[in-house]
Amino acid sequence: MQAQYTPAEIERAAQALWDESKAFQAKEDSAKPKYYCLSMFPYPSGKLHMGHVRNYTIGDVLSRYHRFQGFNVMQPMGWDAFGLPAENAAIQNKVAPAAWTYSNIDYMRGQLKSLGLAIDWTRELATCKPDYYKWEQWLFTKLFEQGLIYKKLATVNWDPVDCTVLANEQVIDGRGWRSGALVEKRDIPMYFMKITAYAEELLKDLDNLPGWPEQVKTMQRNWIGKSFGAEVCFLCSEELGVRSEEGNPNTPHPSPLTPHPVLKVYTTRPDTLMGATYVAVAAEHALATEAARGNPELAAFIEECKRGSVAEADMATMEKKGMDTGRFVIHPLNGEKLPVWVANYVLMGYGEGAVMAVPAHDERDFAFAKKYGLPIRQVIRPAGDGEWGMGNGQKPPPSPITHHPLPEEAMVEHGICVNSGKYDGLDFNQASDAIAADLEAKALGGKRTQFRLRDWGISRQRYWGCPIPIIHCAACGDVPVPEKDLPVKLPEDVTLDVGSPIKKMPSFYQTVCPKCGGKAERETDTMDTFVESSWYYARYASHDCSDAMLDERANYWLPVDQYIGGIEHAILHLLYARFFHKLMRDVGLFGSPLPLAGEGANDALRAPKSLDEPFTQLLTQGMVLKDGTKMSKSKGNTVDPQALIDQFGADTARLFMMFAAPPEQSLEWSDAGVEGAFRFLKRLWRAVHEHVEQGVVAACTGGALPAELKALRFQIHATIQRVTDDYGRRQQFNTAIAAVMELMNSLAKMGDHSATGRAVMQEALESAIVLLAPIVPHICQALWAELKVGANLLDVSWPKVDAAALVQDEIELVLQVNGKLRGSITVARDAARETIERLALANPNVQKFMEGKPAKKVVVVPGRLVNVVV
RNA sequence: GCCUGGGUGGUGAAAUAGGUAGACACAAGGGACUUAAAAUCCCUCGGCUGCAAGGCCGUACCGGUUCGAUUCCGGUCCCAGGCACCA
Numbered sequence: 001m002q003a004q005y006t007p008a009e010i011e012r013a014a015q016a017l018w019d020e021s022k023a024f025q026a027k028e029d030s031a032k033p034k035y036y037c038l039s040m041f042p043y044p045s046g047k048l049h050m051g052h053v054r055n056y057t058i059g060d061v062l063s064r065y066h067r068f069q070g071f072n073v074m075q076p077m078g079w080d081a082f083g084l085p086a087e088n089a090a091i092q093n094k095v096a097p098a099a100w101t102y103s104n105i106d107y108m109r110g111q112l113k114s115l116g117l118a119i120d121w122t123r124e125l126a127t128c129k130p131d132y133y134k135w136e137q138w139l140f141t142k143l144f145e146q147g148l149i150y151k152k153l154a155t156v157n158w159d160p161v162d163c164t165v166l167a168n169e170q171v172i173d174g175r176g177w178r179s180g181a182l183v184e185k186r187d188i189p190m191y192f193m194k195i196t197a198y199a200e201e202l203l204k205d206l207d208n209l210p211g212w213p214e215q216v217k218t219m220q221r222n223w224i225g226k227s228f229g230a231e232v233c234f235l236c237s238e239e240l241g242v243r244s245e246e247g248n249p250n251t252p253h254p255s256p257l258t259p260h261p262v263l264k265v266y267t268t269r270p271d272t273l274m275g276a277t278y279v280a281v282a283a284e285h286a287l288a289t290e291a292a293r294g295n296p297e298l299a300a301f302i303e304e305c306k307r308g309s310v311a312e313a314d315m316a317t318m319e320k321k322g323m324d325t326g327r328f329v330i331h332p333l334n335g336e337k338l339p340v341w342v343a344n345y346v347l348m349g350y351g352e353g354a355v356m357a358v359p360a361h362d363e364r365d366f367a368f369a370k371k372y373g374l375p376i377r378q379v380i381r382p383a384g385d386g387e388w389g390m391g392n393g394q395k396p397p398p399s400p401i402t403h404h405p406l407p408e409e410a411m412v413e414h415g416i417c418v419n420s421g422k423y424d425g426l427d428f429n430q431a432s433d434a435i436a437a438d439l440e441a442k443a444l445g446g447k448r449t450q451f452r453l454r455d456w457g458i459s460r461q462r463y464w465g466c467p468i469p470i471i472h473c474a475a476c477g478d479v480p481v482p483e484k485d486l487p488v489k490l491p492e493d494v495t496l497d498v499g500s501p502i503k504k505m506p507s508f509y510q511t512v513c514p515k516c517g518g519k520a521e522r523e524t525d526t527m528d529t530f531v532e533s534s535w536y537y538a539r540y541a542s543h544d545c546s547d548a549m550l551d552e553r554a555n556y557w558l559p560v561d562q563y564i565g566g567i568e569h570a571i572l573h574l575l576y577a578r579f580f581h582k583l584m585r586d587v588g589l590f591g592s593p594l595p596l597a598g599e600g601a602n603d604a605l606r607a608p609k610s611l612d613e614p615f616t617q618l619l620t621q622g623m624v625l626k627d628g629t630k631m632s633k634s635k636g637n638t639v640d641p642q643a644l645i646d647q648f649g650a651d652t653a654r655l656f657m658m659f660a661a662p663p664e665q666s667l668e669w670s671d672a673g674v675e676g677a678f679r680f681l682k683r684l685w686r687a688v689h690e691h692v693e694q695g696v697v698a699a700c701t702g703g704a705l706p707a708e709l710k711a712l713r714f715q716i717h718a719t720i721q722r723v724t725d726d727y728g729r730r731q732q733f734n735t736a737i738a739a740v741m742e743l744m745n746s747l748a749k750m751g752d753h754s755a756t757g758r759a760v761m762q763e764a765l766e767s768a769i770v771l772l773a774p775i776v777p778h779i780c781q782a783l784w785a786e787l788k789v790g791a792n793l794l795d796v797s798w799p800k801v802d803a804a805a806l807v808q809d810e811i812e813l814v815l816q817v818n819g820k821l822r823g824s825i826t827v828a829r830d831a832a833r834e835t836i837e838r839l840a841l842a843n844p845n846v847q848k849f850m851e852g853k854p855a856k857k858v859v860v861v862p863g864r865l866v867n868v869v870v
Numbered sequence: 871g872c873c874u875g876g877g878u879g880g881u882g883a884a885a886u887a888g889g890u891a892g893a894c895a896c897a898a899g900g901g902a903c904u905u906a907a908a909a910u911c912c913c914u915c916g917g918c919u920g921c922a923a924g925g926c927c928g929u930a931c932c933g934g935u936u937c938g939a940u941u942c943c944g945g946u947c948c949c950a951g952g953c954a955c956c957a
Contacts, residue, residue, distance in 0.1 A: 169955080219952075223953085312953050313952090316871040345871095364871085460955065528955070529955095567874090571874095571953080571954085572957095575954095623950080659883095659895075660882060660895095667882085668881095734884085735885095735886090742894065812890095819939095856937085859889090859938080864889055865889055867937055
């Protein structure tokens with residue numbers, strides 16, 4: 001055996017062996033349980049970054065571990081190849097987005113291969129290839145026909161100088177990133193996917209995902225945001241408050257002068273309705289537009305509201321501003337005349353684009369009312385023995401408004417109604433029910449359930465994306481492209497300046513209507529790249545299927561057993577993929593129990609499995625940070641892992657990434673520590689070398705041993721137990737590595753070179769190599785062949801814990817007095833509680849700290865400690 | 871602003887169901903080997919205090935529950951991720 005650890009040579013040899021034996025090509029096989037392990041595919045930005053190395057190493061560790069456990073593992077890889085950066089690079093470097101993307105893919109594929117990942121490369125896909133996006137277009141046409149995709153206006157960031165739509169990240173301090181022009185909001189027609197039709201199921205099914213982190217499920221629940229409240233209709237007052245509709249049965253339709261007979265709002269606090277003192281509408285609201293006619297000041301304010309980006313974070317942090325429209329509405333219950341304001345904090349895209357304002361019980365309304373001198377009316381007081389002593393039978397004070405100064409802040413908690421007429425004394429639920437019932441009786445509202453989730457706008461006015469398969473015909477309207485004409489191919493040989501080239505390319509957009517045969521134009525918008533990444537996991541199963549989106553192999557491989565990716569995808573990507581999974585299920589693409597051809601008899605595997613969710617187990621890896629923020633290309637703080645791989649090898653890179661932090665935590669990059677990982681691998685190599693040079697032997701399998709060897713065998717099997725738990729249940733690899741390091745430290749100190757000693761050493765080294773193999777597969781492949789002359793590590797099964805080796809005769813117990821550490825005792829494994837208490841109380845140091853006082857209580861935690869309380 | 875996480879030595883971290891805080895490493899310092907360097911090996915390594923044995927303090931901050939809190943609860947501060955057109 002070679003004395004030196006030479007990573008470059010060892011890794012080349014191991015990878016060649018895996019390639020030649022097609023070791024990682026996955027085949028459907030019902031004789032073994034399947035394990036589909038998927039890491040989020042990369043955007044081909046140019047080079048791998050540390051986040052990729054971390055992500056793909058985690059996936060590889062889990063894949064290889066499950067292979068050792070006897071699973072039929074599939075680990076595929078592909079490219080999320082459409083997207084904005086390719087267009088930017090195209091303009092900057094005068095290269096077509098397609099060419100740039102393909103060359104990045106080639107380079108990054110090489111980098112991934114050098115990491116030694118156990119990937120089935122025959123399933124590789126790229127979302128920018130027509131044979132992939134054809135099926136996305138096909139599904140689009142199906143959903144369009146079913147009404148699950150529809151068209152409506154949506155607000156975008158508009159750069160008035162470049163005359164283009166800007167992504168939120170392209171708006172910097174309210175200006176276009178290239179032109180520097182002040183960005184405006186503009187409404188354009190877009191296609192929307194009706195994700196809200198699945199809101200209830202997307203919410204409910206989170207409860208069936210025990211393998212997902214609570215954090216992610218909570219974020220998704222809040223994002224979907226199911227709320228219970230009421231719809232309230234405020235009657236629009238004509239100049240003198242006469243209502244055209246209800247007051248006069250002869251005019252069933254609203255008069256043209258009153259296009260808004262009622263102003264609808266949604267509230268989660270119907271109990272505060274009696275405290276509403278004004279109503280606020282969004283600048284884009286029809287009522288605002290109408291009121292602005294002949295009111296130049298208001299028109300100017302509405303114009304001002306259109307400045308700035310559409311991003312919610314910007315909307316929510318800007319200064320709250322408003323202006324009175326001069327219009328009034330009538331409160332549906334008390335008949336009061338309330339002013340209508342236009343406010344920049346009311347979002348048109350959410351709810352009805354209008355809110356009732358209750359300043360006393362909402363922070364934003366409170367601040368707004370203070371700023372503009374609007375009335376604040378308290379209608380809720382704290383529950384229980386409140387400040388007015390309601391709890392002890394006293395009468396409430398007559399009028400809190402006249403007797404109390406204006407509150408310092410809004411009281412937003414639930415409480416008891418006051419100053420609310422017939423609703424006084426009711427709590428949140430009672431008041432909400434009563435008020436909703438009264439609204440219902442007057443046909444002016446009632447209980448409603450509302451979701452925060454909005455439909456998904458998928459149109460993008462960009463070039464480098466999947467073309468939307470719609471043809472616009474003057475006679476027939478929007479006509480989906482028939483299946484026989486799919487895919488609608490995106491021309492790849494283009495030059496970019498500002499704007500999408502296919503919008504200026506008659507050869508692309510001029511066509512005929514599939515329905516009437518008349519002249520027509522293709523849609524030139526492309527789809528959001530989130531659409532491609534919403535279903536790629538399913539296509540890996542049927543990667544080469546040419547006549548359908550998916551085939552019966554999807555039934556075998558789905559759902560993904562383990563999905564791994566960055567926490568930044570916790571909401572959008574993971575929600576869209578869950579949505580798509582349900583769409584594909586409902587279109588009938590999978591779920592029917594088709595047995596595989598030539599399937600052996602394994603009924604357990606044919607038991608119906610749930611295909612309602614795409615990802616059974618989810619691991620959200622923490623971000624790789626540099627200087628305290630996310631390592632990303634746009635921030636220019638990436639560290640190229642290539643130098644690390646070139647200098648130390650893939651195993652060192654993998655070991656370091658897995659050892660530096662547990663997978664879910666963020667990891668602050670530092671160059672230090674890499675050397676330490678490399679040193680450990682050298683020590684591992686040397687330990688096996690020294691052993692092998694004396695000749696390999698059969699591994700110890702148990703029996704009576706001297707104390708030193710017994711202790712060592714205890715440690716070997718405790719390590720196997722711990723590492724197995726760390727890989728399988730805890731998915732915490734840093735502690736698995738630490739445990740093997742501890743074992744190796746003990747081996748280095750072992751002085752027994754007898755035949756028995758060498759047998760225990762053989763057992764220890766064999767165990768250590770398999771335990772480390774998922775993380776550092778190349779060196780382990782080489783060392784295994786030395787330890788078990790010529791054997792292939794890939795054929796090995798996971799080491800088993802020898803329960804007999806874990807039996808200890810004596811255990812150590814910690815002694816505490818009043819919870820403070822005062823010593824320890826060694827007792828027999830099965831010592832009685834009385835014996836333990838007696839020994840603890842007899843301990844001199846315990847007695848010293850008891851200071852002669854009697855023991856009030858003795859807490860004995862079996863196997864752990866004794867705490868004497870005095 | 872809203873939603874979700876996080877904060878432990880000089881550094882990355884560990885403590886798995888409330889039970890010995892700092893495992894395992896990195897960096898640093900000291901030593902061995904060497905003509906020398908590298909490599910390797912050994913020792914020290916939270917703070918204060920003490921000749922020592924030891925003692926006191928210490929897990930962002932303030933408070934609570936408990937025999938016992940890094941862990942649970944309430945509040946505060948700071949950092950990170952997401953906020954629907956970055957991926």
